[in-house]
Structures are given as structure tokens and as C-alpha cells.
Amino acid sequence: MSEDMDDEAFAEATLTDAIRNQLESGEPPAAQATFNKLKLVGYEEADILKLMAxxxxxxxxxxxxxxxxxxxxxxxxxxxxxxxxxxxNEDA
Incomplete structure (x- = not known):
């Protein structure tokens, strides 16, 4: 089970890094716009990154x-x- 948690933590870290890269590069523009909007309404940075990831x-x-x-x-x-x-819950 600990290996699954390691995989899950690695996946979350990788996705979060990808979001950080999008924010740094400004691509797509919706990434920074979304980050700014959520920050403005009171979300913490870590929570915003998790939602975006x-x-x-x-x-x-x-x-x-x-x-x-x-x-x-x-x-x-x-x-x-x-x-x-x-x-x-939509059918894929």
C-alpha cells in the first residue's frame, strides 16, 4: 500500500509542477487567470494548485x-x- 501512496504523491507532485510551469510560462492564459480569480476570492495557493492539477x-x-x-x-x-x-459522474 505504501507504494500506491508513493505513486499517488508522485502523480500529485508532477501535476502540481506542471501547473506551476503553466503559471510561470503564461501558457495557457487561462491558468494564470484562474489562479488570480481563485486567489482573489480567498483560496489558498496550495488549494488552487490542487484544483487546477x-x-x-x-x-x-x-x-x-x-x-x-x-x-x-x-x-x-x-x-x-x-x-x-x-x-x-458523467459517462466518459
Whole structure:
């Protein structure tokens, strides 16, 4: 079980790093806009990064399941909808 936790922690850290890179590079612009919006309404930085990483994880999972390219338009739209997460109970 500890190996699963290590894998989960590694995945979360990797996704969070990817979000930090998006914020630093300014690409996509929705990343910084979303971060600023959530910060403005009182979210802590760590919580914002977790929410954004969750959206990235959903898109990566959907991309792999459907064997398709990354959907930047969906990703940016989902980021802008935060703190509301994409419907995870929808059929994929």
C-alpha cells in the first residue's frame, strides 16, 4: 500500500509542477487567470494548485482513454469554471 501512496504523491507532485510551469510560462492564459480569480476570492495557493492539477488529471485521463490529443479548449474552459470541478459522474 505504501507504494500506491508513493505513486499517488508522485502523480500529485508532477501535476502540481506542471501547473506551476503553466503559471510561470503564461501558457495557457487561462491558468494564470484562474489562479488570480481563485486567489482573489480567498483560496489558498496550495488549494488552487490542487484544483487546477485535478482538472489537468481529468483531461490527461480522458485523453488517454479516448486515444486523442490533449483538448486545450476543454482544459481552458474547465480551468475557468473552477472552483466548480468538471462533472466526474458523467459517462466518459
Amino acid at each position: 485535478h482538472v489537468l488529471a481529468i483531461e490527461i485521463d480522458n485523453m488517454l482513454r479516448a486515444d486523442r490529443p490533449f483538448d486545450s479548449a476543454w482544459y481552458e474552459e474547465a480551468l475557468r469554471a473552477l472552483p466548480t470541478l468538471p462533472g466526474e
